[in-house]
Structures are given as structure tokens and as C-alpha cells.
Amino acid sequence: MTVRAGSCLCGARAYEIEGDIDAVWVCHCSRCRKASGSSGNSILIVPHDRFRWVRGEDHEDTFALPSGYSITRCRTCGTPLPAETDETHIYVTAGTLDAPLGKGVRTHLFCGSRADWDRDESDVRYFDERSR
Numbered sequence: 001m002t003v004r005a006g007s008c009l010c011g012a013r014a015y016e017i018e019g020d021i022d023a024v025w026v027c028h029c030s031r032c033r034k035a036s037g038s039s040g041n042s043i044l045i046v047p048h049d050r051f052r053w054v055r056g057e058d059h060e061d062t063f064a065l066p067s068g069y070s071i072t073r074c075r076t077c078g079t080p081l082p083a084e085t086d087e088t089h090i091y092v093t094a095g096t097l098d099a100p101l102g103k104g105v106r107t108h109l110f111c112g113s114r115a116d117w118d119r120d121e122s123d124v125r126y127f128d129e130r131s132r
């Protein structure tokens, strides 16, 4: 069975996911934009029984709003970590995957809140590595 690893930027917190993973969900709501500092949160929805932490249990800090919205980050490097759950799944921050997923984005949520800059200009440029 395929096992995919994931970790934060400094490597203190790490996890593994067993088996195939569904396509990516992207949330563009104003809270996810603030919490990510970017266009939103990209999430993999993984059954609890196929997700396991490998290390770094003491490396998490969680910030929660009164509404219940929360974000959990690595205490050392600040990477947003998998944390939010429902009864059957954990929501894994897709950017923390260390391996290719083999799937793309299938669902965009809160598109009405999407930042107006979250689109390509007609003269958009793409570079395989950083530009000069």
C-alpha cells in the first residue's frame, strides 16, 4: 500500500498517510486567507484510520477564534498543520505533503470570498524556478 509522508518546514512535526487520497479541496473564505497569509487553505480529507503522526506531538500551538475556527501551527516554524477533524476524517494541509499526490484540485469552497487578486493576469509569467 502507498504511504505518503508529510512534515512542517522545520521537520519537527511529521505524519504519514496510507493509501489513495481524494483530490484537493481549497477554501477561499476570509478566515482561511488570513490564517494562510495567502489565497486560502488547500486541504486533503483523510480517514482517521489512514493518518498517523510520526513525531513532534509537543510541537503544536493552536489559535482559536470564539466562533470555533482554529488553526494549528508548528511551534518552531509556524507551518499550518493537519488539525481540524470531523467524526471520520482529519483535514490535512496539502502543502505539508512531502510526496506527489497524483491528484489535482476538485473543489473550491467560499468562492464568493475569493480575493480579487486570486487570478492570473493576461500577461502572467511562469518560471520553473525563481525569477531573477
Ligand SMILES: [Zn+2]
Pocket: 008, 009, 010, 011, 012, 013, 074, 075, 076, 077, 078, 079
Ligand atoms: Zn516545524
Ligand SMILES: [Zn+2]
Pocket: 027, 028, 029, 030, 031, 032, 033, 041, 110
Ligand atoms: Zn475557509
